[in-house]
Each structure stands twice: as C-alpha cells, then as structure tokens.
Amino acid sequence: VEPIPPTIEWRRGRVRLIDQRALPGELRFVECATVDELGDAIASLSVRGAPALGAAGAFGVALAAATIGNADEVRSAARRLAAARPTAVNLAWGVNRALDAWVRGGADAALAAAERIASDDVEANRTLGDIGAELVPDDARVLTHCNTGSLATVGYGTALGVVRAAHERGKRPRVWAGETRPLLQGARLTAWELDRLGIPVTVVADAMAGSLLASGDVDVVVVGADRIAANGDVANKIGTYPLAVLAREHVVPFVVAAPTSTIDLDTLTGSAIPVEERSGDEVVRIGGERIAPTGVAAANRAFDVTPSRLVTAIVTERGILRPPYADALRTASMRA
Ligand code: MRU
Secondary structure: OOOOOOOEEEEOOEEEEEOOOOOOOOOOEEEEOOHHHHHHHHHOOOOOOHHHHHHHHHHHHHHHHHHOOOHHHHHHHHHHHHOOOOOOHHHHHHHHHHHHHHHHHHHHHHHHHHHHHHHHHHHHHHHHHHHHHHHOOOOOEEEEOOOOEHHHOOOOEOHHHHHHHHHHOOOOOEEEEEOOOOOOHHHHHHHHHHHHHOOOEEEEOHHHHHHHHHOOOOOEEEEOOOEEEOOOOEEEEOOHHHHHHHHHHOOOOEEEEOOHHHEEOOOOOHHHOOOOEOOOHHHHEEOOEEOOOOOOOOOOEOEEEEOHHHOOEEEEOOEEEOOOHHHHHHHHHOOO
16 A cells, blocks of 8 residues: 555645545645635645644745735734634644744745744654554554544554554554544545554444443543643543543553643643534534434534643654643744
C-alpha cells in the first residue's frame, strides 16, 4: 500500500489538502487559492485535527501574504482564519507564528515559517510516538477516539502515532476505534489509516466503550488533544471525557498524546477552553439522510473537557508527563 500523502502542503502558490470529507471512499485533494477557500475547508472539516489545523493556519497566512497587497487586509484575513474553529489552540498558534514571521520578513518569511511548522510537526509526532510506545504493552488492545493519525497532523499522527510506533516495534497492538458520532472520524478516517498500515482495527459504536472496558477488553485508552490547559485539563473530541471516566472506573490507563504545540499555558483550566458548537444538522443527518423528525432540536458540542485528575499520562515530543501536570507542562512547553 502506498504511504498516505501529506495532509497539507504548499504547491505552486496554493495550499493543497487531502479532502477528508471524501474519505474513505476517495483519496482526493482540495487546492485553496485564496484565504476564504482555506477558511471554508477548515470550517467544513476538509482539513481537521489540531496539528493539521496549526499548519493550515500558518499556510493560510502565507497565502494571505502572497495574494493580498494591503497589510491591514492580511491581518484581518489572519484573524478570520484563526477564528474558523475555536477549540484547537494549534490553529491560532500557527496563524500567529506565520504572522510574526511575515511582520519581520514579508511573504517569503511567512511561507518559510509555515513550512517549518509542517516539518517540525512530523518530527515531533515521530518522536512522541517513539516515546509513547513504551506505554503500550505487547499485544495491547488499545481503545481510541476520533482520528489522531497522519490525517489529523501533517504526517504520522499523535495517539495513532503512538500505536504506529508500537506496531513498528513488533508489539502487535490492536485497536478499537470508536466511530465518533456525528462526523465519524473514527469509522471513516482512523479505520482507513490503520487498515492501510496493516494494524488490526475494529470499529465500534461510541456507546460500546463501557461494555468493552467492563469486559476487560481494553488494556489502554490513547487519545489526542485539541488543547491542553495549564493545569492539565484536556479538550478533545466529544465523547473523550466519558472514556476517561470509564477508564478510571475500570483501572485502565488513560493516555493523552499531543505535541507541545497543543499546550496552552494562557488557558489556566479546562473551563476556560472555548468549545465549538456546530450545527445540529450534523447530528440529525447521516450522509445527507435525515434520521430524526423534521424540526426537532439537536445539540452538537464538538469537544468535551477531561479533567487532569483522570489523565494517567501526557505523551509529548519532550517526554512523558505525569501528574501533577502544571510544572511538567510549563517545562515541556518552554521553547528549547
Ligand atoms: O473536529 P476534529 O476532527 O478536528 O477533532 C479532532 C480531534 O478531536 C482530535 O482528537 C485532536 O485534534 C487531536 S488530533 C492529533
């Protein structure tokens, strides 16, 4: 099987993305020539996953700098991009890094900063995968949620990077992939990636997690993060928090894997993390088909927050952090 192409890259003055809405049916690309096209791709989840959004934000600023003549308009385009999705801190982080570079060195510097974010991301993920593989026992049955693989990053993956590194070391991990309602990142994307990598994967309804943990069929839960607050509280895809509660009840380790770019020391606790609310339509429709009565209300919080006391370890490219997290996070996120 061919390797998965980069999730996002700069090609001849455009930002090229894997169109994640089309997977697993079709591996196709979106080419964004303007900031608005990229903003739409972000809002509609053609590109998604915290680290991938970081690169998208930075390449978006490079695109703004290359296509917009007026400095104020470049800034306002950057602000629009940063606001396209609120929860993953990487998006605003990527935008700001590229914007700082642009202020110092213009369009070329913005692009160089974006390219650097993209290559650093792949390297950070490989490193954190290697480090985190230690937490995956031989023949482990790993429960994960959403998609945290190559597609959620620029390449390799975070939580799935840990699984992948364990697989590469011959540990024979097997994965339970929660389908991840409503947008099915687990069923569509995680299953697709693991299958291509030859890692055994079984898709389950999100609601089956409790039964799996109760029957002793999970050795470790490994998930990603959209934002880690200064105290170690973790925002991740809706449905992550119940997994942490269940893991605690059944004495199974609950591991979060994320690059240090996902740590936000300016957000003190999880209650200050902005949680994206998406259209209720995503809940009451599957593949365009309506599954609830017309006109019925539907709520759609895209993320939840897991309190740090339920987190066994946070795997970063700078090592495995253990509670209490505040000092460990501060040290890990300090720039080398
Ligand atoms: O709404 P999404 O698909 O962007 O949500 C993604 C997640 O929640 C991931 O778990 C998180 O971004 C970590 S990705 C390495």
